[in-house]
Amino acid sequence: xxxxxxxxxxxxxxxxxxxxxxxxxxxxxxxxxxxxxxxxxxxxxxxxxxxxxxxxxxxxxxxxxxxxxxxxxxxxxxxxxxxxxxxxxxxxxxxxxxxxxxxxxxxxxxxxxxxxxxxxxxxxxxxxxxxxxxxxxxxxxxxxxxxxxxxxxxxxxxxxxxxxxxxxxxxxxxxxxxxxxxxxxxxxxxxxxxxx
Amino acid sequence: xxxxxxxxxxxxxxxxxxxxxxxxxxxxxxxxxxxxxxxxxxxxxxxxxxxxxxxxxxxxxxxxxxxxxxxxxxxxxxxxxxxxxxxxxxxxxxxxxxxxxxxxxxxxxxxxxxxxxxxxxxxxxxxxxxxxxxxxxxxxxxxxxxxxxxxxxxxxxxxxxxxxxxxxxxxxxxxxxxxxxxxxxxxxxxxxxxxx
Numbered sequence: 222x223x224x225x226x227x228x229x230x231x232x233x234x235x236x237x238x239x240x241x242x243x244x245x246x247x248x249x250x251x252x253x254x255x256x257x258x259x260x261x262x263x264x265x266x267x268x269x270x271x272x273x274x275x276x277x278x279x280x281x282x283x284x285x286x287x288x289x290x291x292x293x294x295x296x297x298x299x300x301x302x303x304x305x306x307x308x309x310x311x312x313x314x315x316x317x318x319x320x321x322x323x324x325x326x327x328x329x330x331x332x333x334x335x336x337x338x339x340x341x342x343x344x345x346x347x348x349x350x351x352x353x354x355x356x357x358x359x360x361x362x363x364x365x366x367x368x369x370x371x372x373x374x375x376x377x378x379x380x381x382x383x384x385x386x387x388x389x390x391x392x393x394x395x396x397x398x399x400x401x402x403x404x405x406x407x408x409x410x411x412x413x414x415x416x417x
Numbered sequence: 418x419x420x421x422x423x424x425x426x427x428x429x430x431x432x433x434x435x436x437x438x439x440x441x442x443x444x445x446x447x448x449x450x451x452x453x454x455x456x457x458x459x460x461x462x463x464x465x466x467x468x469x470x471x472x473x474x475x476x477x478x479x480x481x482x483x484x485x486x487x488x489x490x491x492x493x494x495x496x497x498x499x500x501x502x503x504x505x506x507x508x509x510x511x512x513x514x515x516x517x518x519x520x521x522x523x524x525x526x527x528x529x530x531x532x533x534x535x536x537x538x539x540x541x542x543x544x545x546x547x548x549x550x551x552x553x554x555x556x557x558x559x560x561x562x563x564x565x566x567x568x569x570x571x572x573x574x575x576x577x578x579x580x581x582x583x584x585x586x587x588x589x590x591x592x593x594x595x596x597x598x599x600x601x602x603x604x605x606x607x608x609x610x611x612x613x
Contacts, residue, residue, distance in 0.1 A: 403603050
């Protein structure tokens, strides 16, 4: 397939950084917008539109209790039409500059828990191919139930507490399957080695 | 806020399984569709439309070479308007029943590598709240370059080989930030403990 072999020289030059042009809205929803973004190849000078899901940054929180359990939430998720066991989290509000503060807010609103030594485990890309945003992963230690729940409309959340080792077992056996929750467990692992 | 306190009995009853009704297409793209799905609450009997991104399943491949390095791909990603270091993978074709076979195909087409003892590490949910699909994570051992590259249009891929320990370091320091790639590293870890 000569057309494909011709690409080899481009590979040796390294993948090109396409130049982003304008974008057009395809659909707007409460939680994300769908855009077509016009990109131009710097060498070929060809332009193409690519679909991008534009969403605000998200935050997920590894909340470790004083007795070394993790605060989990179980809820019905409309994307998969099924229940999902996750760590607390949500969408960072437009005004919120600090993802750690946003994580503490989501933890408190969803579960009523608050804790100490909140810090960023890392910031990841939910899907670089089609999603524009980041998901920030936050660790909070010595969490305790301190306040009443403040759920958004249509939020119905079962709060679970599970020993950290059980949570890692659930990650391996598929009982926990949410990609961003599993990422938080990957980045929490070296911290847990020191804390346990 | 009484309206919220009233939710507590529902919580003790556990989160409800909403009943899915019909859905309507909002936008269709080459790689995903955006739908509004009508859901009805079983107790409140209230109905609401929720946005769902409907996509085919994806597959990502942990390709371990005979000299214990991982096959990585670096490419420009239009969602984040930047480069991303990832493991090989892609979209499972409509006809493909077996995610492991799809992973071997993507590995061969993107990198020219093939290997042995291909098996499923696990299947995860990229985002249960808004995405309908699964991402299957596949492990392939003893990978070697055997064939020519077969890239899709607009694919320009730099192929990297890195020792496994470097890849985990890149996951911790943010050089690798793709959520689904990090998930594969979490599920590969116990296998690596035995293989190394």
